[in-house]
Amino acid sequence: MAVSNEQIVQTIVRQRIALxxxxxxxxxxxxxxxxxxxxxxxxxxQKRDQIVDADHLAGWLRESGRFIALRMxxxxxxxxxxxxxxxxxxxxxxxxxxxxxxxxxxIEALQHCLQKLSPSSLTLLKxxxxxxLTGEQLAEAVQKPRRTVYRNLSRILSSLGECVRFRLxxx
Amino acid sequence: xxxxxxxxxxDLLIGYLDGELSSDDQRRLANLxxxxxxxxxxFVELCYLVGLLAETSHDTLEAARPASPMTxxxxxxxxxxxxxxxxxxxxxxxxxxxxxxxxxxxxxxxxTTSSSSVGILTDRSDDAVFADSSSPMTPGVDLPxxxxxLVAGKAQFMFKSxxxxxxxxxxxxxxxxxxxxxxxxGSLHAFVPPRAVGFTIDTPHGSVVDLxxxxxxxxxxxxxxxxxxxxxxxxxxxRTPNRRxxxxxxxxxxxxxxxxxxxxxxxxxxxxxxxxxxYRIQRRGLVDDAIAHTDRAYQWNGLSAEGLPEKLRGADxxxxxxxxxxxxxxxxxVTLSRPSMVYVIVSARVAPAWLSTMxxxxxxxxxxxxxxxxxxxxxxxxxxxxxxxxxxxLRVDEPRTLVLGPPQHxxxxxxxxxxxxxxxxxxxxxxxxxxxAATAD
Numbered sequence: 001m002a003v004s005n006e007q008i009v010q011t012i013v014r015q016r017i018a019l020x021x022x023x024x025x026x027x028x029x030x031x032x033x034x035x036x037x038x039x040x041x042x043x044x045x046q047k048r049d050q051i052v053d054a055d056h057l058a059g060w061l062r063e064s065g066r067f068i069a070l071r072m073x074x075x076x077x078x079x080x081x082x083x084x085x086x087x088x089x090x091x092x093x094x095x096x097x098x099x100x101x102x103x104x105x106x107i108e109a110l111q112h113c114l115q116k117l118s119p120s121s122l123t124l125l126k127x128x129x130x131x132x133l134t135g136e137q138l139a140e141a142v143q144k145p146r147r148t149v150y151r152n153l154s155r156i157l158s159s160l161g162e163c164v165r166f167r168l169x170x171x
Numbered sequence: 172x173x174x175x176x177x178x179x180x181x182d183l184l185i186g187y188l189d190g191e192l193s194s195d196d197q198r199r200l201a202n203l204x205x206x207x208x209x210x211x212x213x214f215v216e217l218c219y220l221v222g223l224l225a226e227t228s229h230d231t232l233e234a235a236r237p238a239s240p241m242t243x244x245x246x247x248x249x250x251x252x253x254x255x256x257x258x259x260x261x262x263x264x265x266x267x268x269x270x271x272x273x274x275x276x277x278x279x280x281x282x283t284t285s286s287s288s289v290g291i292l293t294d295r296s297d298d299a300v301f302a303d304s305s306s307p308m309t310p311g312v313d314l315p316x317x318x319x320x321l322v323a324g325k326a327q328f329m330f331k332s333x334x335x336x337x338x339x340x341x342x343x344x345x346x347x348x349x350x351x352x353x354x355x356x357g358s359l360h361a362f363v364p365p366r367a368v369g370f371t372i373d374t375p376h377g378s379v380v381d382l383x384x385x386x387x388x389x390x391x392x393x394x395x396x397x398x399x400x401x402x403x404x405x406x407x408x409x410r411t412p413n414r415r416x417x418x419x420x421x422x423x424x425x426x427x428x429x430x431x432x433x434x435x436x437x438x439x440x441x442x443x444x445x446x447x448x449x450y451r452i453q454r455r456g457l458v459d460d461a462i463a464h465t466d467r468a469y470q471w472n473g474l475s476a477e478g479l480p481e482k483l484r485g486a487d488x489x490x491x492x493x494x495x496x497x498x499x500x501x502x503x504x505v506t507l508s509r510p511s512m513v514y515v516i517v518s519a520r521v522a523p524a525w526l527s528t529m530x531x532x533x534x535x536x537x538x539x540x541x542x543x544x545x546x547x548x549x550x551x552x553x554x555x556x557x558x559x560x561x562x563x564x565l566r567v568d569e570p571r572t573l574v575l576g577p578p579q580h581x582x583x584x585x586x587x588x589x590x591x592x593x594x595x596x597x598x599x600x601x602x603x604x605x606x607x608a609a610t611a612d
Contacts, residue, residue: 005311006310006311006312009291009310010310010311013293013294013310017219017222017223017227018219018222020222020225020226021218021219021222021223022218024188024218024222024225025188025215025218028188028189028190030225082187082192082197082200082201083204087201087204087205090205090211091204091211091214091215093211094211094212094214094215095215097212097215098215098219103223104297106219106223107223107227107231110220110223110224110227114231114232122232125224125232126228129221129224129225129232130228130232134189134190135189135190135191135447136447136448136449137449140449150185150186150189150191151182154178154181154184154185155178155181157181157185157217157220157221158178158181160220161217161220164220164223165216
């Protein structure tokens with residue numbers, strides 16, 4: 001029996017952060033990710049009869065999302081991703097481990113961990129993810145050389161990631 | 172929190188996600204990630220964290236600092252950033268309403284679309300509390316025309332017309348029909364795709380007719396209705412009945428007597444270049460002695476004491492980096508919030524060929540650049556002009572993004588880079604008297 005439209009709506013809404021992250025890992029452009037999410041949602045509704053159950057749906061969304069994202073890159077003649085289709089397929093098992101993650105808990109954990117960052121680290125994260133600055137604009141916003149900015153960003157995200165995982169594991 | 176030590180894989184991953192890696196580094200990253208499960212897990216976890224930050228930044232990052240009055244306001248709007256992607260997803264799902272108005276006729280599901288359904292509940296926050304609802308408020312449920320009382324939390328509804336509203340509790344909202352609602356009190360954000368143009372929300376003080384856009388609406392039933400357009404354009408009808416167009420960035424306050432306040436937003440709202448150098452918008456900043464570039468102290472000036480041409484004065488303009496004067500591949504994307512006249516200011520020595528191709532025409536206006544060729548920067552119109560520039564113009568009748576080309580090189584090579592400015596067309600701000608206002612009750 002195919003999944004219902006309600007299941008599709010609920011799964012996409014529940015898994016939106018994981019899907020968003022997955023598409024971002026390929027497209028690396030917010031507008032393109034949003035377009036891809038729209039196309040993916042429509043495709044899921046149209047192909048509902050081919051999706052067996054909720055477990056199948058999660059994998060189907062990733063596989064179709066990958067196809068849509070790679071096609072968008074090709075169509076827009078953008079520089080191809082460092083990861084080709086087979087490399088992305090090999091990452092699928094790691095992405096599947098996020099299927100059971102409670103994203104509301106992850107947001108709570110993130111909120112908690114952000115409180116522990118220094119003001120300068122928060123400033124950098126906000127410039128990058130709230131104001132959506134990258135490259136030279138990001139460097140100018142925090143008044144540091146570009147290379148230093150990216151090194152700092154890497155260290156902040158490493159620490160933040162450890163903190164979030166620790167809190168999720170502790171639940 | 173313990174700060175992590177250097178992690179080369181993470182460095183590469185961050186660079187990859189921001190498009191900062193060379194081809195060699197991209198290959199190195201692909202090989203590292205392909206090498207083992209741990210690296211693949213690290214890749215996925217980092218992508219997830221970045222997605223989480225990007226998707227929830229207004230909720231998480233803004234909340235992680237003491238709130239000022241301004242940040243408090245943005246947070247009210249930003250609370251719904253978490254649902255923004257869901258809104259986009261939801262929009263696509265509503266396409267299904269159009270394509271397939273009776274999707275599961277044989278299904279026994281109580282949520283099967285019925286003829287009285289005007290939309291569905293697409294999302295709700297964990298803390299959402301509804302009062303007096305005749306429908307079970309679970310995501311995916313069809314909703315008839317009814318009044319929704321959201322006591323607390325947040326909820327998203329999608330109309331059959333494909334318009335989406337995000338309600339922020341406490342809020343009383345009425346779904347009137349597939350393309351109409353009534354906000355009795357509280358706040359909402361509406362997102363209306365082109366196919367749902369005409370979607371209308373009435374309030375006690377007027378109506379907002381959407382022309383393909385996103386906007387925030389806040390109603391204090393006893394006092395006023397506030398509208399803030401975040402994307403596209405809306406028509407606002409007050410009780411007089413006057414009808415005004417509001418564009419991205421504009422704010423209006425309506426009360427029982429009509430329009431109480433109107434604040435116009437910027438004309439040039441975004442600038443992006445495929446360049447490492449900085450481009451910056453100066454809102455209403457084009458005046459005599461305005462700094463022309465982000466990396467020089469050079470100034471735009473009128474050629475005489477009369478100053479800059481009247482239509483340029485007070486326009487939004489882009490400060491461009493002179494460092495891009497030899498960038499043959501430059502693509503400069505400028506986004507307009509409203510119908511505008513766009514001006515490109517180029518050296519009088521030679522004009523880029525793309526100006527004519529795009530439909531720009533020479534205004535006949537000449538202005539000056541006061542650089543340091545004479546050893547000083549002067550003050551005032553007509554003072555210290557070293558180079559003459561020509562102003563080209565292009566009428567753009569709707570909000571959109573223009574992609575401008577590279578600076579042109581003269582025979583002698585050095586002609587500098589160009590400037591960009593924009594001013595709203597008069598038509599963008601026309602007030603009409605419309606019988607539609609009579610429906611705003």
